Amino acid sequence: MFVATFAAAAVQSAFTVDQSQLNFRSRTEFCGAAFAIARPFDKLRQVQNTVDSLPHGIVPMQYAFFGADGALDLEAFRLQIDACLRAGVQGIAILGLATEVSKLSREERSALLEAAAAAIGGRAPLAVTVFGRTPEEQIEFVREAERSGASSVVLQPPRLPGIDEATLLRFFGRVIDATGIPAGIQNAPEYIGIGLGVESIEALRRNHPNFRVLKAEGSAMLIRRTIEQTQGKLAVLNGRAGLELPDNLRAGCSGMIPGAEACDVLARVWAGLQGDAHAVAQAEAQYRDALPLLTFLMQSIDQIVCYGKRLLAGRIGLGTVHDRAPAQDPTAFGLACLERHAARLPAWP
Numbered sequence: 001m002f003v004a005t006f007a008a009a010a011v012q013s014a015f016t017v018d019q020s021q022l023n024f025r026s027r028t029e030f031c032g033a034a035f036a037i038a039r040p041f042d043k044l045r046q047v048q049n050t051v052d053s054l055p056h057g058i059v060p061m062q063y064a065f066f067g068a069d070g071a072l073d074l075e076a077f078r079l080q081i082d083a084c085l086r087a088g089v090q091g092i093a094i095l096g097l098a099t100e101v102s103k104l105s106r107e108e109r110s111a112l113l114e115a116a117a118a119a120i121g122g123r124a125p126l127a128v129t130v131f132g133r134t135p136e137e138q139i140e141f142v143r144e145a146e147r148s149g150a151s152s153v154v155l156q157p158p159r160l161p162g163i164d165e166a167t168l169l170r171f172f173g174r175v176i177d178a179t180g181i182p183a184g185i186q187n188a189p190e191y192i193g194i195g196l197g198v199e200s201i202e203a204l205r206r207n208h209p210n211f212r213v214l215k216a217e218g219s220a221m222l223i224r225r226t227i228e229q230t231q232g233k234l235a236v237l238n239g240r241a242g243l244e245l246p247d248n249l250r251a252g253c254s255g256m257i258p259g260a261e262a263c264d265v266l267a268r269v270w271a272g273l274q275g276d277a278h279a280v281a282q283a284e285a286q287y288r289d290a291l292p293l294l295t296f297l298m299q300s301i302d303q304i305v306c307y308g309k310r311l312l313a314g315r316i317g318l319g320t321v322h323d324r325a326p327a328q329d330p331t332a333f334g335l336a337c338l339e340r341h342a343a344r345l346p347a348w349p
Contacts, residue, residue: 054182054213054235055127055152056255057090058270060263061098061239063309064112066322072108074115076318080260081119083316087264087349088271091151092120093257095129096215096239097191097301098308102131102159103324110144117148125151127257129186129215133158135174142179152182154215157194165200176208184213188239191217191301198222198229205230215239215257220247227252241298241308242266245287249273259297259304261312264349265290293341302328307338315348 062084065076081092094116095101095109104112113128120126128145130153132138138155145153155175157168176183185204189195196204205211214236216223223238230236235254238244242258245266258266265286272283297304297311306328310321323329 054254055091055093055125055237055257056235058263058267059091059093059125059127059237059255059257060084060089060260061093061096061257062112062116062260063305063312064099064104064108064324065309065313065318066324068320068322070322070324072104072111073322074111076313077112077115078119079316079318080312081116083312083348084260084263085120085123088267089124089263090255090267091125091127092116093127093129093154095131096154096156096186096257097188098259098305099129100305100324101129101156109141113145113148113150117150122149127152127154127213129154129156130175131156133160135171135178138175139178142175142183146180150181152184152213153179154184154186154213156186157192159192159194163194165196168194168196169200169204172204172211173208176204176211179210182212182235183210184215184235185211186215186217188215188217198226201226201234202229205234213237220244220251223248223253224251241294241304242290243294243298245269246273246284258294259308259312261297261308261315262290262293262345265345289344293338293344296337296341300328306330307334310335311338311342314342315345 062077062080065073065080067073084092094112099112101109109131116126126149128150130138130141130145132141142153155172157163158171172185185196186192187195187201201214212235214226214234216226216236217239223236227236232252236252237255237257238248238253239257242256242262245256248256249270256266256270269283269287269290272279272286275283297308306323307330310330313319313321
């Protein structure tokens with residue numbers, strides 16, 4: 001079985017560094033001579049992020065686990081959160097695309113929210129994605145998240161065929177204005193099929209003061225343009241499994257919302273990139289080791305759910321993964337690819 005094989009094969013990575021290479025800051029300063037925007041901590045990033053306010057750093061999206069009977073496995077969900085907190089992440093995110101939120105009933109979303117709040121126990125901020133077809137439905141769940149102690153909410157676009165940007169702006173604005181904690185939106189048109197352009201994001205920020213967080217799913221180039229357009233006044237976190245993490249930091253990202261499967265490594269990378277020259281060089285070496293895995297996982301949302309969830313289960317010692325249909329089925333070739341890439345990861349903390 002893959003889980004057993006992988007768990008036995010997990011080994012520490014040496015993460016050696018070629019000292020002849022330029023370190024992160026040297027390369028950044030060199031690039032800065034030609035491109036003044038290439039700084040790890042850009043002056044545009046004006047948002048003050050603290051543990052008690054806006055999401056920042058590595059905030060892994062949690063997977064939903066299911067039993068053989070198809071019901072939610074809340075114990076596995078709680079163990080996942082505890083493992084992520086042991087790994088040194090700066091927060092926990094739930095109910096996003098990787099949580100398979102569209103497959104969950106309203107009662108199941110509430111159950112995961114309650115389980116997450118209890119498992120965290122005040123140890124880290126909780127960012128809750130809000131799913132719903134109407135403003136009223138989303139506001140109702142926002143209220144529940146607030147009562148559970150969530151530090152912020154991120155609104156998903158309603159799955160309404162043909163909705164235009166103006167209508168989506170009004171939808172988001174109404175929910176944001178009714179929210180008592182920092183609110184954001186998820187902008188992932190490539191994955192959801194609905195989203196806002198950069199100009200509309202800036203209009204939302206300008207007209208709704210409680211719009212403070214943007215969960216993006218795009219290239220570091222798009223992230224940079226978005227941060228420039230919004231004058232650095234939003235906490236922008238990118239997803240995409242952690243792809244382009246160093247360049248997202250240079251672009252001014254406040255953090256990343258990857259899957260949970262390699263959040264231990266990404267948390268070390270994020271911290272190292274903000275350290276001295278030696279720490280930066282080590283972090284870049286760690287990231288290079290993880291990059292083939294992240295690329296393999298982020299071919300689609302279905303793929304990261306299929307293989308990322310199995311990788312996490314193997315790394316933290318959970319049992320067999322059961323999928324809820326519709327779902328991508330793992331293949332022997334896919335599992336072999338996953339095991340090969342995962343062999344570069346260290347043991348879970």
